[in-house]
Amino acid sequence: MATSADIGNSGALQNIDRFSPARGKGSRRFGWPLLLAYLLLTIGGICMVTPFFWMILTSVKPPPELVNFSFFPENPTLQNYSNVLNTSSFERWYLNSIIVATISTVSVVFFDTLVGYTLNKFNFPGKNIIFIGMLGTLMIPTEMLIIPWFTMSVNWSWHIGYAQYWGIAFPGVITAAGIFLMRQFFDGVPNELLDAARIDGMNEFGIWWRIAAPLVKPAIAALAIFNFIGNWNAYLWPLILANSREFYTLPVGLSFFRGESTTHWERIMTAASLASIPLLIIFLVFQRQIIRGIALTGLKG
Amino acid sequence: MASPGIQAATHRRKDIPMRLTLHQRQIIWAYVFMSVALVFFVVIRWYPTILAFNVSFRDWNVFEGSGPWVGLENYQEIWQDAGKPRSSVTAAFSNTVRYVLFGVPTQLVLALAIALLLAQIRRLSALYRVAYFAPYVTSAVAVAFVWNWLYQPETGLINQALDIVGLPQQPFTKSPSQALPSITAVAVWQNLGFAVIIFLAGIQQIPAHYYEAARIDGANAWQLFWRITLPLLNPIIVYLTVLGTISYLRLFALVQNMSPQGTGGPLKSTTTVVLEVYREGFSSYKMGYAGALTVLLFFLILLITIIQLRFFSRRVEY
Numbered sequence: 001m002a003t004s005a006d007i008g009n010s011g012a013l014q015n016i017d018r019f020s021p022a023r024g025k026g027s028r029r030f031g032w033p034l035l036l037a038y039l040l041l042t043i044g045g046i047c048m049v050t051p052f053f054w055m056i057l058t059s060v061k062p063p064p065e066l067v068n069f070s071f072f073p074e075n076p077t078l079q080n081y082s083n084v085l086n087t088s089s090f091e092r093w094y095l096n097s098i099i100v101a102t103i104s105t106v107s108v109v110f111f112d113t114l115v116g117y118t119l120n121k122f123n124f125p126g127k128n129i130i131f132i133g134m135l136g137t138l139m140i141p142t143e144m145l146i147i148p149w150f151t152m153s154v155n156w157s158w159h160i161g162y163a164q165y166w167g168i169a170f171p172g173v174i175t176a177a178g179i180f181l182m183r184q185f186f187d188g189v190p191n192e193l194l195d196a197a198r199i200d201g202m203n204e205f206g207i208w209w210r211i212a213a214p215l216v217k218p219a220i221a222a223l224a225i226f227n228f229i230g231n232w233n234a235y236l237w238p239l240i241l242a243n244s245r246e247f248y249t250l251p252v253g254l255s256f257f258r259g260e261s262t263t264h265w266e267r268i269m270t271a272a273s274l275a276s277i278p279l280l281i282i283f284l285v286f287q288r289q290i291i292r293g294i295a296l297t298g299l300k301g
Numbered sequence: 302m303a304s305p306g307i308q309a310a311t312h313r314r315k316d317i318p319m320r321l322t323l324h325q326r327q328i329i330w331a332y333v334f335m336s337v338a339l340v341f342f343v344v345i346r347w348y349p350t351i352l353a354f355n356v357s358f359r360d361w362n363v364f365e366g367s368g369p370w371v372g373l374e375n376y377q378e379i380w381q382d383a384g385k386p387r388s389s390v391t392a393a394f395s396n397t398v399r400y401v402l403f404g405v406p407t408q409l410v411l412a413l414a415i416a417l418l419l420a421q422i423r424r425l426s427a428l429y430r431v432a433y434f435a436p437y438v439t440s441a442v443a444v445a446f447v448w449n450w451l452y453q454p455e456t457g458l459i460n461q462a463l464d465i466v467g468l469p470q471q472p473f474t475k476s477p478s479q480a481l482p483s484i485t486a487v488a489v490w491q492n493l494g495f496a497v498i499i500f501l502a503g504i505q506q507i508p509a510h511y512y513e514a515a516r517i518d519g520a521n522a523w524q525l526f527w528r529i530t531l532p533l534l535n536p537i538i539v540y541l542t543v544l545g546t547i548s549y550l551r552l553f554a555l556v557q558n559m560s561p562q563g564t565g566g567p568l569k570s571t572t573t574v575v576l577e578v579y580r581e582g583f584s585s586y587k588m589g590y591a592g593a594l595t596v597l598l599f600f601l602i603l604l605i606t607i608i609q610l611r612f613f614s615r616r617v618e619y
Binding site: 033034037038040041044045047048049050051052054055058066067069111114115117118122123124125127130133134137139140141143144145146147148149150151152154155170171173174176179198204205208229232233235236239240250251252254255258265268269271272275276279280282283284287288290291294295296 | 323324326327328330331332334335337338339341342345346347348349350352353356361363364366415418419421422425427428429430431432433434435436438439440441442443444446447448449450451453456458461490493494495498499501502547551553554557558563575578579582583588591592595596598599602603606
């Protein structure tokens, strides 16, 4: 479909951000239907964001204010933050999450793009079997694989020491969904361009790295962001694999932190804020790309 | 594809064996490019899949990486447990189905309504999308704790609000009858934004002239929705139903962090299949039993997905 070099600006991608004016009543009459739409959306929106505000507001309240109910803090304080940071290993958990999410994201971006490209642009015997074999893994829920993965990790000592980083990351270093997605996006890269590079004597790796991959940058960016978020928030597998406090990722550390501070809601909300605010900031910065990417993958898949 | 020009060009190069044609070299490159991925899918995906079935037929010891073959004993044990009143397994499967039945339709209907509203407005549209989508990028553990705090008796925000408007306080996750719907509501809150974005993209792909033509023929807004919007969204509805169902069948992090001591309580009223897998496998170290549960979960997901694809997929042409 897309023959232009800049795939990011073609077809469906643009429609997502555009509003087609001929749709619905509201665009013609600026009367009460439009007002009602805004009213309902605002009520819904308040329901969506209140929990976040409540989390942050609670985290800056001194403990007595939690009992004497007031929506806004009367004496806002950052004391909870220094308490939580001093008594738990949050810095270390941040580091662990960053390491694990970075390992898997770099690997996923490299391999999913390379394999997606190969499956789109090359003809070779066994192509269909390989494609089905990769896609077929999407049917297998990861929950079914955790016991085998754990067995393998114990076998190869990936559950002790620094190997735990690899142990947490390895199930997600290549993803079938990402390969499938990238394979679709390489449709937009014209074969003539690749052939021209071949005539110029460029090797196949160079053609992929210097010519094809840069043309699908928007898709790669979306893949990288989703993957980073997904790994940052991953819970079940890191919970099973990480066996010492120093190697917990943020969600796992957060979960154990609650066990230690059962009724101190101001501390739990502080910890929850610490765990979720960095990602919310990433989301706000990249929100256009993330929302576009979600819409695109949904429509393509 | 292999034009004479390219072949001539390759033959001039010295470092490449003369006998290989362009196509043969392409085959070699393709396998080189895929080599790591092939190893990954065989070793990290397919081998463990086979091992998972194997584990379910054994009294598996995870630290030895082996265990005696016990045939169908693990499955028989699950079957016997399922026969006992108030067993965890029965609760897990029936709760999981209830999460799906409560969660998926609620999520789809709400998301469609919000997407339809969002398609009407122009100003602030990006702001609303951000607001609806934010929970989706937040860790389920953090979400669970925030909602635990919102649901808290006496001091929780929701019960305070109920007090103010003169309604009785509710126990939410503390009561066996309210806990499951309360957790489902949180799951809907967290996953709603994803469905909204997909629906919105689908709505915006419907050509505007369909609506114009229908309006000229005298169709009202209600008819436009039922006759144009909904049928054309059918593939998206199927996609979101399948995806949503799978995610509710795999519910774990929210339940573990919202139930007392992470046990799926009170009185097993919120436990799920995956939570039981975790408890049996990694707290009681009954790996074979947990493995058999995961195999059953796999078949449950497969069965439901096939049924949904069969019954809901209709091609709509205009």
